[in-house]
Amino acid sequence: MNQFILKKGCTELLLFPHIVEFALKKSTTIQFNSLKTAATDPLRIYYIVDGKFEWIIDEQHYILYPGDLAIILPGQLLGGEKDFLDIGTVTWLHIELDQLAHTGKMVPGRWSSLSENESRTIGKILVLNHVPVLPKLKEAGVLFHQIQQELFGLEIGYTTRINQLLDELLILIARQLTRLNNSRRDFPQTFLKLEQTLRENLSHQWTVEEMAALVGLGTTAFSEKVKNYTGFSPLNYLINIRISEAIKLLKQLDVNVTKIALNVGFYSSQHFATTFKKLTGYTPREFRKKNIPNN
Amino acid sequence: MDCIITIDLGTGAVRVSAFDLKGNVIGFIRASFPTFHTKPDYSEQDPEQIFITMLYVLKNFLNEKIHPKKYKVLSICFSAAMHSVMTTDKNGVPLGNAIVWSDNRAKKESQDLKNSAFGKILYEATGTPIHPMSPINKITWMKNHDKERFRQSKKFLSIKSYIIQQLTGEYIIDYSLASATGLLNIHTLEWETDALRHAGITADKLPGLVPVFYSTAKLRKEYQASLGLPNKVKIIAGSSDGCLATLGGGIWGEGKATVTIEDSGAVRVMGKKVLKDEKQRFFNYLLTEGNYVSGGPTNNGGVVFEWFAKQFGDFKRAFDLEDSMENLINDASKVEVGSAGLIFLPYLQGERAPIWNANAKGVYFGLNIKHERQHFVRATIEGILYAIYSIGKTLEEHRTINSLCVNGRFVAYPFWSQMIADIFNKPVNTKNNSDSVAVGAFLLSATENGIYKNLDQAAKTVELPETYTPKKIHHAVYKKHYAIFERLSVKLFDEFEAIANLQQKKE
Missing domain, CATH: 3.30.420.40 (ATPase, nucleotide binding domain)
Known part of the structure; x- marks a missing residue:
């Protein structure tokens, strides 16, 4: 395997403006300052082919071994522990996404065939479940190798294939992240983690797909598990949390009702009032008055 | 209606x-x-x-x-x-x-x-x-x-x-x-x-x-x-x-005790008088005036078996804990009584009755080269039930117990009910799919609504159709192992404290 470094603008990458860098590098000697700590805008993905690498990612120390995959989100810092690239072989891709917000909203760009929903879910997983190093992910190595073969083989359909392989890489990473974050044995614990995530992002319009993906299950299995465990469908459980949080805010006088509605994830104060009244018999304003009669 | x-x-x-x-x-x-x-x-x-x-x-x-x-x-x-x-x-x-x-x-x-x-x-x-x-x-x-x-x-x-x-x-x-x-x-x-x-x-x-x-x-x-x-x-x-689990458990009257196993567990008796225990090992709660529910709680009931299943069970389908536990119980049932001398202290969450030691920890004791995975499975269940038995045994210093009513989630497994009968050497009565807390609350409500004259009458209506009879040979084996269990649970007092201190520093 010959080493190469392709950068945006070079002939090979003309058809792939979203690929900022694609490289395979063998280091046989240490070159000082070859990997200084820096943050970049593209999403960076590194796969270790051989050797042992000591990196600082997002201010945490990691040792990477062959088969490990590192994912550095836009804006996160990456550097060698001693500012240089250790001896060994590593391959990487820097991909420019149209958007990957800190809220998890991801828009990959026109090249990707991921649906809007899938992109959003993968983005959420990348941001919320983020673990920078996925150990022993040989499948990722295979994908890197295939992308390389397509890019240098130039056989018919290679542009489509490469973009598909990039999608595949994103899907593989998302799935692996959810597996790593969930034991798949302890549902109560997994569900508690999900609940915390939901509470931290309560104003987001969660879909069942997104919630299921975060715990690494398909939507049918997820809905069934949640129903069994909590007694509610996932969306009803979410309403349950929204109303509980709303009640707490209603009992504090300084927040207005419309703001509460939006904060806890209702579309509008009307939507909030209807749901609230159906469950409690009170409108939010009546409820507030009843509970804090002095004001 | x-x-x-x-x-x-x-x-x-x-x-x-x-x-x-x-x-x-x-x-x-x-x-x-x-x-x-x-x-x-x-x-x-x-x-x-x-x-x-x-x-x-x-x-x-x-x-x-x-x-x-x-x-x-x-x-x-x-x-x-x-x-x-x-x-x-x-x-x-x-x-x-x-x-x-x-x-x-x-x-x-x-x-x-x-x-x-x-x-x-x-x-x-x-x-x-x-x-x-x-x-x-x-x-x-x-x-x-x-x-x-x-x-x-x-x-x-x-x-x-x-x-x-x-x-x-x-x-x-x-x-x-x-x-x-x-x-x-x-x-x-x-x-x-x-x-x-x-x-x-x-x-x-x-x-x-x-x-x-x-x-x-x-x-x-x-x-x-x-x-x-x-x-x-x-x-x-x-x-x-x-x-309410005690009221709904059907032990109104002399000579009976309930064993409840949920995440935690308890052994309880009912009576007209409180239990006076010098060592303060038991609770005495009121049901109604002059009716006391007394007994001892354990921290380490079903939660310990679930912990074991999550760590060591097989999960053919994601998150299917029930299936995993059933398979483990099936494995355990094939192992000889006493788990070939492997003894488990289940104090993963410290322990309340009867040892009241917050520092207590889990221990597998007596391990030899012939023990296999399934011995651990059975020893784990036996250990959880030895701990329950240790509460019952101390209760017997105050009250006569002739039979047991078992309730809680683990009643669904006959293997557990039979083992309780064998370890205690007393007949066990249960009713599957019955929530004794809800039954207790029903009996109380029905009495309030005038359907029963009083709780005595209400409690007598509880039926527990399933019976497990103790097997004498099994009890003899359990008895010998339990004697070691009981000694270990207090003998390790200093070591429990030392390891608890070490573990606390890491948290």
Whole structure:
């Protein structure tokens, strides 16, 4: 395997403006300052082919071994522990996404065939479940190798294939992240983690797909598990949390009702009032008055 | 047709059941809510979330199972997990989360009280073992460590009191649940003045004491409307889950004990007198005046077997714990009684009765080169049940026990019930698919509604059709192993403390 470094603008990458860098590098000697700590805008993905690498990612120390995959989100810092690239072989891709917000909203760009929903879910997983190093992910190595073969083989359909392989890489990473974050044995614990995530992002319009993906299950299995465990469908459980949080805010006088509605994830104060009244018999304003009669 | 509804506010879930007036179950629904562990010793729940979960699931239940069949709801009776503490401010708004029974933050307050001369007097007066679980220690902790919250708190409530207040506007607590707070004198049925003084509160900061049959509180009209219930539906104060499980467990009268195994577990007896134990090993809770539920709790019931299954079980399908546990039990059933000399101390969460040692840990003892995976499985179950037996055995120093009634989630496994019979060497009676807390709450409600003359009569209607007879040969083997188990559980006292100190430093 010959080493190469392709950068945006070079002939090979003309058809792939979203690929900022694609490289395979063998280091046989240490070159000082070859990997200084820096943050970049593209999403960076590194796969270790051989050797042992000591990196600082997002201010945490990691040792990477062959088969490990590192994912550095836009804006996160990456550097060698001693500012240089250790001896060994590593391959990487820097991909420019149209958007990957800190809220998890991801828009990959026109090249990707991921649906809007899938992109959003993968983005959420990348941001919320983020673990920078996925150990022993040989499948990722295979994908890197295939992308390389397509890019240098130039056989018919290679542009489509490469973009598909990039999608595949994103899907593989998302799935692996959810597996790593969930034991798949302890549902109560997994569900508690999900609940915390939901509470931290309560104003987001969660879909069942997104919630299921975060715990690494398909939507049918997820809905069934949640129903069994909590007694509610996932969306009803979410309403349950929204109303509980709303009640707490209603009992504090300084927040207005419309703001509460939006904060806890209702579309509008009307939507909030209807749901609230159906469950409690009170409108939010009546409820507030009843509970804090002095004001 | 008339029906009776019971609501159990358990440790992690609300359980709503409906019964016809003969005691047949019409319907059941369960909804869970989370317990938050923001620090290692903390276990908290959000009272607003519990309230909404209860309201939501009750509404769904009424709309799906009760209203379409034109049942008329006579009453709703509450039961709840013991020992929770939450506080509200001058407007009745909760100040933070509720602290639940498993919370251990009041370790030091508890230790200090237990070691004092006053502690012994308090235990005898209130019937509640002095332990971090006890509300008296939790309130004292708040006084010492959460001063601002303590100062702003106008009411100190149990979760159940808050839920009933939200529904009816009344601040009440039944004598039964109050008898598990460490603040109620179980002989005079009044708040114990010295206990209140110790905790730094006055009686006006506590909900009003009412009998378990108290039923004059009225559902607020908004909830009548949203739930579709008539104005005259009675809200019955009810009791605690422990006392109701005992009432519903069918052990009214002499010579019987219940064994309950849920996440935690307990062995309980009922009687007209309290158990006076020099070593303060037992609780004495009130069911009704002159009827005491006494016994000992373990921290390490089903939760330990679930831990084992999660770590070492096979998961063919993601998160299918039930399947994994069934397979393990199947493996265990093929191993000889006594697990070929492998003994397990199940104290993964420290232990309450009878050793009352918060530092206690899990131990596999007697391991040799011939032991295989399945020996561990069986030894784990045997160890959990030896711990239960150790409570029963100490209870027998005070009471004669001729037979056992087993209830809780693990009744579903005959293997467990048979093993309990063999280890105790006593016949075991059970009823599968029966929630004895709900049955207890039904019996109490039915008595309040005049269907039974009194609880004695009500309790006698409990039927436990399944019987497990002890096998003498098995008991002989268990007995020899148990003798070692019992010695180990106290012999390792110093080592438990040393390792607990090491583990604490890492947290």
